[in-house]
Amino acid sequence: xxxxxALGAALAYGVADFxxxxxxxxxxxxxxxxxxxxxxxxxxxxxxLVDGGGFTWTSLAWxxxxxxxxxxxxITFYRALARGPMSVVAPVSALAAAVLPVAVGTLRGERxxxxxxxxxxxxxxxxxxxxxxxxxxxxxxASGPGAGGGTGDADAAHGxxxxxxxxxxxxxxxxxxxxxxxxxxxxxxxxxFFVLLxxxxxxxxxxxxxxxxxxxxxxxxxxxxLLRLRGRRTGPRVSGRTLIGLAFLSGAxxxxxxxxxxxAAQEGLLSLAAVxxxxxxxxxxxxARIAYSERLxxxxxxxLAVAAAGVALVTxx
Numbered sequence: 001x002x003x004x005x006a007l008g009a010a011l012a013y014g015v016a017d018f019x020x021x022x023x024x025x026x027x028x029x030x031x032x033x034x035x036x037x038x039x040x041x042x043x044x045x046x047x048x049l050v051d052g053g054g055f056t057w058t059s060l061a062w063x064x065x066x067x068x069x070x071x072x073x074x075i076t077f078y079r080a081l082a083r084g085p086m087s088v089v090a091p092v093s094a095l096a097a098a099v100l101p102v103a104v105g106t107l108r109g110e111r112x113x114x115x116x117x118x119x120x121x122x123x124x125x126x127x128x129x130x131x132x133x134x135x136x137x138x139x140x141x142a143s144g145p146g147a148g149g150g151t152g153d154a155d156a157a158h159g160x161x162x163x164x165x166x167x168x169x170x171x172x173x174x175x176x177x178x179x180x181x182x183x184x185x186x187x188x189x190x191x192x193f194f195v196l197l198x199x200x201x202x203x204x205x206x207x208x209x210x211x212x213x214x215x216x217x218x219x220x221x222x223x224x225x226l227l228r229l230r231g232r233r234t235g236p237r238v239s240g241r242t243l244i245g246l247a248f249l250s251g252a253x254x255x256x257x258x259x260x261x262x263x264a265a266q267e268g269l270l271s272l273a274a275v276x277x278x279x280x281x282x283x284x285x286x287x288a289r290i291a292y293s294e295r296l297x298x299x300x301x302x303x304l305a306v307a308a309a310g311v312a313l314v315t316x317x
Contacts, residue, residue, distance in 0.1 A: 002268030003314055005260050006276035012257035014283020017090055019250035021081030021284075022291075023243055027236045029078035030226060032247060033219050035238050037074070039251030041212035044205060044259060053204025063207030066196035067214020073097075073189030074215060075222055080182035085288070089183040090281035091303075095127040096187025098278035101194045105271030112272065119313030122306050123275050126282075129303030194274045197258075198265040208262055212255065276314065282307055 023032040073093075080089045102124070112120060193211075200207035238247055257277075264273040282304055289295070 002264050002273060003276060003311075005264035005267070006273045007279070007311065009257045009260035009264060009277045010280040011283055012253045012260060013277065013280035014090075015287070016250045016253035016257060017077070017081070017280065018284045018287040018291075019246045019253070020078060021089075023238060023247045023250065024078045024082040026243060027238050029075055029082055030219065030223055031236065031238050032078055032250075033074055034223060035244065035247035036251035036254060037071075037212065037215045037219050039248050040255035040258070041209070041216055043252050043255040044208045044212050047259065048205040048209050051204050053206070055204060055206035056202065059200045059202050059207045060210040062196055062200035063210030064214040066193050066200060066207075067211035067216075068218055069189050069196060069214075070193035070211060071215040071218025073186045073193060075186075075218065076182045076189065077186035080186060083182065085292075090284040090288075091127055091300075092183035093187040093190065094278040094281045095124070096184050097190035097194065098124060098127060098275050100188065100191030101198075101274030102271045104195050105269060105274075108270070110269045110271050112269065116272065116314050119310045120272060120275050122310030122313060123279060126303045126307035126310055127278060129299050129306060191274070194261070194265070194277070195270065197262055198270045198273075200262075201266055205259060205262070208255075208258055211258065272314070276311070279307055279311070 020032055020036055023035070077089075077093055080093065083089075102120070197207065197211060200211075238244055257280075261273060261277045264277070285300065285304070
């Protein structure tokens with residue numbers, strides 16, 4: 001049951017990330033999240049009300065803290081999706097998200113039998129393989145819509161003095177705002193989210209409501225800060241039936257994935273639930289391949305095959 005729940009969460013996360021990334025590419029990360037997160041909150045609130053059950057303030061506090069971490073992860077992840085190829089960003093984030101829960105679970109004394117452990121290790125290897133990208137000169141280096149062409153680096157190369165320093169500063173800024181680096185930061189935040197949500201335990205689905213409220217607080221603060229810094233410039237608005245529909249569906253699927261992971265983590269081991277859930281890049285990569293013709297390298301195709309083998313071992317175990 002834990003395996004099915006976690007894989008269901010991976011499927012929902014993968015589709016949600018693809019749809020949310022599509023919205024972010026046409027607007028901005030914060031504009032997309034300003035639609036997706038409230039929808040997700042409404043979904044989990046409705047489910048929690050139907051499910052019933054009480055809650056403890058401790059579980060709500062853990063859930064809210066998890067939401068703060070997850071909110072930071074969402075901002076950096078959607079920004080990364082808008083800056084770089086989905087087939088690179090999603091796996092990098094997932095690898096970082098999987099490592100932390102596995103480390104925490106191991107430190108807490110979680111022990112997996114040999115077959116399941118082998119499957120988990122294969123899944124980690126698979127995430128790493130799917131994460132591998134071409135070098136800076138490769139064909140995919142500037143495939144994201146935010147990847148800058150232009151003459152900035154050339155100007156810096158020919159400039160001297162202040163011009164060269166300015167070019168270096170721009171290069172550092174681009175590195176810090178690059179898709180893969182921001183994906184790694186988002187993965188660390190998601191890993192913390194997985195760990196904290198596991199700690200929330202009990203209280204029905206109400207810790208998830210608190211987590212989505214934490215997401216919303218982070219998004220709201222980020223929007224306020226951005227408005228103060230840039231006036232009204234927060235990126236193109238989410239408009240049109242198609243874009244709004246994608247944002248709504250992304251938010252609903254993300255909330256559903258949260259719920260599936262939460263139940264899986266409560267019923268089973270943190271390390272197992274988190275690793276299987278972190279296989280969601282396989283879905284995002286395949287959808288990006290279909291929609292954006294993002295090419296899968298041989299090593300990425302190998303990673304998908306290794307992921308399938310890892311899931312099979314976990315299921316058998």
